[in-house]
Amino acid sequence: NAGVTQTPKFRILKIGQSMTLQCTQDMNHNYMYWYRQDPGMGLKLIYYSVGAGITDKGEVPNGYNVSRSTTEDFPLRLELAAPSQTSVYFCASSYSDPTGGRGAFFGQGTRLTVV
Amino acid sequence: AQSVTQPDIHITVSEGASLELRCNYSYGATPYLFWYVQSPGQGLQLLLKYFSGDTLVQGIKGFEAEFKRSQSSFNLRKPSVHWSDAAEYFCAVYNTGFQKLVFGTGTRLLVSP
Numbered sequence: 001n002a003g004v005t006q007t008p009k010f011r012i013l014k015i016g017q018s019m020t021l022q023c024t025q026d027m028n029h030n031y032m033y034w035y036r037q038d039p040g041m042g043l044k045l046i047y048y049s050v051g052a053g054i055t056d057k058g059e060v061p062n063g064y065n066v067s068r069s070t071t072e073d074f075p076l077r078l079e080l081a082a083p084s085q086t087s088v089y090f091c092a093s094s095y096s097d098p099t100g101g102r103g104a105f106f107g108q109g110t111r112l113t114v115v
Numbered sequence: 116a117q118s119v120t121q122p123d124i125h126i127t128v129s130e131g132a133s134l135e136l137r138c139n140y141s142y143g144a145t146p147y148l149f150w151y152v153q154s155p156g157q158g159l160q161l162l163l164k165y166f167s168g169d170t171l172v173q174g175i176k177g178f179e180a181e182f183k184r185s186q187s188s189f190n191l192r193k194p195s196v197h198w199s200d201a202a203e204y205f206c207a208v209y210n211t212g213f214q215k216l217v218f219g220t221g222t223r224l225l226v227s228p
Contacts, residue, residue, distance in 0.1 A: 004158070031214075033215075033216075035218075040124070040220055040221075042205065042218040042220040042221055043159075043205070043216075043218040045215045045216070048214065050214065058215060059215075090158055090159070092159075097209070097211075097214055103149060103161040103164060104159075104216065105158075106151075106158030106159040106160070108156070108157055108158045109156075109157075109158055
C-alpha cells in the first residue's frame with residue numbers, strides 16, 4: 001500500500017504566489033488532516049475532514065483553504081503566500097478518529113519556503 | 116484546554132543505555148494519549164497509545180509507556196537504545212471535543228556510540 005502520499009516534497013514560492021499541496025490516501029480512510037510543523041513548535045492542525053464533502057478549521061486555518069470532493073484526496077490551497085507560511089506540511093489520515101485502530105497515518109511531508 | 120508538555124528539547128543517550136522521555140498532559144477526564152516518532156525526513160509513525168485499562172502500554176520497536184494519573188504523565192521508555200532510535204518523539208493527546216490530536220513540541224533523541 002502507498003499509504004498517504006504528498007506532493008510535492010519541496011517547493012519554493014515567492015510572496016503572493018499561490019499553490020496547492022496535494023494529498024491522497026489509498027486506505028479508504030474517512031478522516032484526513034493537514035498539519036504544519038515549525039521548529040520547536042510541534043504540529044499545529046490547519047484543517048481536517050471527517051468525510052467527503054465535510055471540512056472544518058483547525059487551530060491555524062488563516063491563509064489556507066481545503067476541499068474534500070473524494071474520500072481519497074484532500075488538497076491544501078495556499079493563496080497569497082507569505083513568509084509566515086514557510087513550514088513543513090504534513091497530511092494525515094485515519095479510518096475514524098485517531099483513537100481507533102492504528103491511529104493516524106502521516107505522509108512524508110512537504111517542505112515549503114516562501115521568499 | 117487539553118495540552119501536552121515535553122520538557123526536554125534534546126536528549127542524548129549512549130547506545131545500549133536505557134531511555135525515558137517525559138510527557139505531561141493537561142486534561143480533565145481520562146485522556147487518550149499517544150507517542151509518535153519522526154525519523155529524519157519522514158512523517159510521523161505511531162509508537163503506542165493509551166485509552167484505558169493497564170497503565171503500562173507496549174508499543175512497537177521495543178518501546179513502552181506508563182500512564183500515571185497522579186502525576187499527569189505518560190513517559191516513554193526503552194530499556195536499551197539502538198542507534199536507529201535517533202529521531203524526534205512527539206507526545207499527543209486527543210481532544211474529543213474538537214476531534215483533533217494536540218501535539219507536544221517534541222524531544223529530539225540523539226544516540227551516541
